[in-house]
Amino acid sequence: MSRRTPNPYRPGFNQAPARLVGRDAILAAAAEALEIAAFDGRTPRPLLLVGPRGVGKTVLLGEIATVAAQGHGWPTVAVEIRPGTPFTAELVERLRDAATLLRQATVEKGGRLRVSGGKVSAKVFGVGGEVDVVRSAAGSAAVPLDEALSDAADAATACGGGLVITVDELQLADRAELANLAAVLQQHVADHWPLVVAGAGLPSLRERDRTVTYLERGEWHELGLLEPxxxxxxxxxxxxxxxxxxxxxxxxxxxxxxxxxxxxxxxxxxxxxxxxxxxxxxxxxxxxxxxxxxxxxxxxxxxxxxxxxxxxxxxxxxxxxxxxxxxxxxxxxxxxxxxxxxxxxxxxxxxxxxxxxxxxxxxxxxxxxxxxxxxxxxxxx
CATH class of the missing domain: 1.10.10 (Arc Repressor Mutant, subunit A)
Structure with missing residues (x-):
């Protein structure tokens, strides 16, 4: 009986292919956005990936998070919007977690992040990163998005790092909720936060950006079929x-x-x-x-x-x-x-x-x- 060799092809949702090809321009744009935020003291335009299902939008959001973690040691706050479900509360919660991790993390030899006490996995910080999350007694209280985002950005700035936010399935967002997120992000562009925002959605997202200036002026990338x-x-x-x-x-x-x-x-x-x-x-x-x-x-x-x-x-x-x-x-x-x-x-x-x-x-x-x-x-x- 011959020995089984693992199948290198990966059909399925959000499974990065063994070779990610044909998307170099998008990855280069993400790398540039990260460098602008990290070294130029500016908050770059949001990266917006649009295309039909099955062309790799979600995979690319994951690749952007990997580039941020491996190249800069930055965490990624990732949210996937679900049909008929508000996403702001989940985004706020993850921003608060990111702020806590950024304040408590220390960098050891080899880039491993660790703090004393109980540890939870924090892969978003890089391979093998571990940090401790400590919640206050008021942790369950509702926190406005503006406050949570400002807190996370301040924590990133204080430790000399930065933050990435990815939002998937943007076309499913409630228009008012999406406009609120865009308004908060747009309001703080002048603050020069070390922040990179990347979103993905179906082509119908193009219809929604007309009432959201922040998205309309983003860096749009159309994903389609691969060249032969x-x-x-x-x-x-x-x-x-x-x-x-x-x-x-x-x-x-x-x-x-x-x-x-x-x-x-x-x-x-x-x-x-x-x-x-x-x-x-x-x-x-x-x-x-x-x-x-x-x-x-x-x-x-x-x-x-x-x-x-x-x-x-x-x-x-x-x-x-x-x-x-x-x-x-x-x-x-x-x-x-x-x-x-x-x-x-x-x-x-x-x-x-x-x-x-x-x-x-x-x-x-x-x-x-x-x-x-x-x-x-x-x-x-």
Missing amino acids: ADTREALVAPAADAGRPMDEAAADVLTRASGGYPYAVQVLGHHAWRASHGQERIGVVHACAALSAAQRDLSAGLYASRWNDASPKEREYLAALAHLPEGAGGGDVARELGQPTSGVSYLRDRLIKKGTLFPERGALRFLVPGMARWIREQADA
Whole structure:
């Protein structure tokens, strides 16, 4: 029996790929923002990452936190917004924790953070960091966001450090609550805090920033599909690093099948690795086996969830596009539906904002590869 080698591909939510490719510009922008806050005495513009699901926004927020921890020793206060749930109380609580940690932490040899007494893990400070959190008797009292943020920023300044705040799923935020957060952050830009803010959300977030000046003037980054060369690297490099190289022909098959969609890259790589168990290389036969397995995987997950998320009218639009030749545009879909283009353009726009479709050189494409075929099969079943 051959020894099992860990699968280097990581499909799933918030799992950083073995090779993060095609996002160098965003990571460079984050590194620059951290340097502005750390060395220039200025609070940089917020970094805002927008794109459909499955392109790595959450992973990139985690990478920004890692860069802050490893490069500067700064903690990250991370919040993920949930549907219909206010996030300010959670943000305040985590800011208070960060302020406590910043005041009590001492740096030992090797960059390890430690204080006396009971310890809790504080990975946000860097690998292996440990600090002690001590709560006062008034710890349960409600604290305004402005006060909690000011306290954390003052603590960071006092110890010569800084702070990162990441907020995920921004498009789910209540408009008034998001405006309040933006107003508090904007108010203190002139205070030159060592603070970097990064947020992520679906493309619909663009609609919300129009009433929030702080966000409107942020540094926006659109995340989309990977270029073919980056897609290939994301497939080939992890296999080589793990000791089971991928043949050129196999890489060709998987690169084309993935369509550059980061989540599909990981799913296809994962199944190609499983299919090649016990072999020295990943060949075409394993890549072809991965196509079928990945199709079943995506059918049960992304295809079904995006279809169920669509309204009846949006499903009609998707079905019409799925039955048209590749390269069809919005006008072609309208004719297929027997409608003027202006009569169904709102459906096109909604599906693009949801991340189900995306425009490319006058054509409309499904973001998740293989979804058009799945829709056709559903219609024929």
